[in-house]
Amino acid sequence: MKIAVIGAGSWGTAISGVAAAKADEVMLWSHDEPVPPSINERHLNPLYLTDYTLPENVSATCSFEEALAGAAGAIVVVPSPFIRATIRSAARYVADDLPILCLTKGIEPHTGKLMHEVIAEELGHPERIAALTGPNHAEEICRGKVAAAVIASETPQVGEFFKELLISPSFRLYASNDMVGIETCGAVKNVIAIACGIAAGAGYGDNTLALIMTRGLAEISRIVCARGGDPMTCMGLAGMGDLVATCTSPHSRNRSFGVAFAGGESLEHYQERTHMIVEGAAAVQSTAELARSLGVDAPITFVLESLLYNNMTLDEALNTLMGRVPTEEFYGLDRD
Structure with a gap:
């Protein structure tokens, strides 16, 4: 199973490490060109969480096509000011039935839309989108320190897919339908x-x-x-x-x-x-x-x-x- 992670900041880097425990392959998409070579060669993000060594089955790319090809699910962790433009650029490579988990936090200016609503507008099929949030500092999550979050989804099966992917003894996940x-x-x-x-x-x-x-x-x-x-x-x-x-x-x-x-x-x-x-x-x-x-x-x-x-x-x-x-x-x- 391959998981694509769109966004290679601190939270994207940390959640890639969490997903790698159960996925066969995790591929990070990064906007920053220095990031993929460093992750692929040294398993280190040179810009964020720079002292955290990523698992061997995590790789990175600047290509949406490469990141999303064959993915069983995608996790979106792009800063809120850039999420619409990023998802719009990636849309042509996103399958209609691909489950998507949004980790970005924000409200879009002028529209008042939440991040899962922005993703749904750009990609369609809102029923396949879930959102995760909670007290989750990336600096602690990547170290396996005990934490918890809540996953909300319109479709229970989508929330359950991501819950099973990310849950661990140190990362507790609770379900909700209140996106x-x-x-x-x-x-x-x-x-x-x-x-x-x-x-x-x-x-x-x-x-x-x-x-x-x-x-x-x-x-x-x-x-x-x-x-x-x-x-x-x-x-x-x-x-x-x-x-x-x-x-x-x-x-x-x-x-x-x-x-x-x-x-x-x-x-x-x-x-x-x-x-x-x-x-x-x-x-x-x-x-x-x-x-x-x-x-x-x-x-x-x-x-x-x-x-x-x-x-x-x-x-x-x-x-x-x-x-x-x-x-x-x-x-x-x-x-x-």
Whole structure:
């Protein structure tokens, strides 16, 4: 069995190693030309997780045709700003019945579409698409440290295919049918993580971080509910689990960007320095657009949007949030 992995960043590299335990062959597609020769010759990704040695049955290519030829399944791990263009380029090589697992987290600007919806628009046959998300830092997954995630799919058999491929004693996988819920959680928690990073970088304490995470979870829940997802999903691995990991871990690029931003570093410089896309920075704008279109109150997201893109200062951001009058804790949610 051959598995194609589209995207050779940190998460794509880590999940290739996980898939290699059960697949006969895993082939990574990379946009970066230095990656395939290094993986094929030394089993090392020269750009991401550079000290992780990939299994012998993992190879890499810059050719969609080569990566997808004969594949029994494909895993998409492309940064959200590039996912539509990448999938469109790969579409001619994707069989109509090929099961696809989306690991990308984000909301498309202007359309409000989730990543599995973007893939479905480009490839068709949405019934063969599943999504996976959870508190899964690639730096730990590749080392076999205990973790868990949730897989959601419209068709149970598709979710089960990928669950059986990736599950292990150290990587627990749970099933769901709430694709909208888990993907919305996965996108918006990155926004909240940036806010936590900014607070930490500005010298605020644990109480403040707990406040941001908790009110952030309420904000995520309102968006999930308005988008048609199940608010209970926000209490699971895709919501609370991923939120805690992303808001507190030094592995989190969203949190670490927030810390750097509080110290005066721009988004452009941070991404250039780390060679990583800050998914949450793009999600700030698309989440704000989506929340407004749904009529959802998302104060943390709205303030971050002004802070990152509209020249609001940290003091102004804090005053805006702290000036709000507290209301019912769980307003905006249908608890029936």
